[in-house]
Amino acid sequence: MNQLGGVFINGRPLPNHIRLKIVEMAAAGVRPCVISRQLRVSHGCVSKILNRYQETGSIRPGVIGGSKPRVATPEVENRIEELKRQNPGIFSWEIRDKLIKEGICDKNTAPSVSSISRLIRGGKRDESDPRRNHSIDGIL
Template sequence: MTALAGSAPRMMRPTLAQNYPRSGFPLEVSTPLGQGRVNQLGGVFINGRPLPNHIRHKIVEMAHHGIRPCVISRQLRVSHGCVSKILCRYQETGSIRPGAIGGSKPKQGASPDVEKRIEEYKRETPGMFSWEIRDKLLKDGVCDRNTVPSVSSISRIMRSKFGGKGEEEEDEDEMEKKEQDENERRTKHSIEGILGDRSSHSDDGSEVESEPDLPLKRKQRRSRTTFTAEQLEELERA
């Protein structure tokens, strides 16, 4: 029997995915935390519920060993967007705590002594990025993971002390606004291992006993190169 004009032959027509019924929505499964769904990676997610703490720790540990986010996503069966968001938040704040739903995340300010040290770093190296200053504060022991200011706070301090607004600071402000918008919406988070860890992991991810405190080998988001006025003049002469 010949196929109608404009229609694909029967053998070429796509079939329904194994995890998706005729309705087009993922299969529903019962979990200790509520009614969940199976994502395209085979993992289980629940709307509005954050990832369990042991999965967040595992994501940071794998990134610490240089594993790319796309590989982490496939191995843990967690969406790539969720992995990237956790790593980006951990690199900026040093915390794996989930963002607050219905409000913006709390900002970690800087003490006067820390502000003075930030000014010293900036004067010594004018082209230093905010995230580099944050890493140096941790490396020099000026702050720990709980007291170090966020990247956006460091950017605001540099703008108030030195004036101007570079392209990197604009990118950081845009990133912060996006995170606030995402926190205000109840987004979907992929969850792996809920069904298999009922006894040992019954928490909902809202409480974090300890932070990984592991440096990441690769920067999770791109920063544009910025130059001072003196550097721009030297480049123009060259």
């Protein structure tokens, strides 16, 4: 039993029927704090589910085990570099938004802002560049 009297297993995803009820109540204009009290679910949990629904349109729980690194495809990398050449002052978050708006990626497959920043900073290493395979191996 949680602090609000709800009987849910700690660390496990909330059942789908509760998730659906949270989204339905919010759509009907019920405030998250009221949803939290009525369904006996923490306010943080309600917020997390509503945010995920707003971002992805899904009520499904996230994958247990954390995030996996997303690797940009060559097509995506080329478009990022092209956007940066066209507008050198463009921000990484603007590039991400453009990739999504242009249909090159969706919200789930678009590289993170930090990945885009890393790609822009690092750029591609030329085959002849001795720094290409730079490693600490052999130094220590």
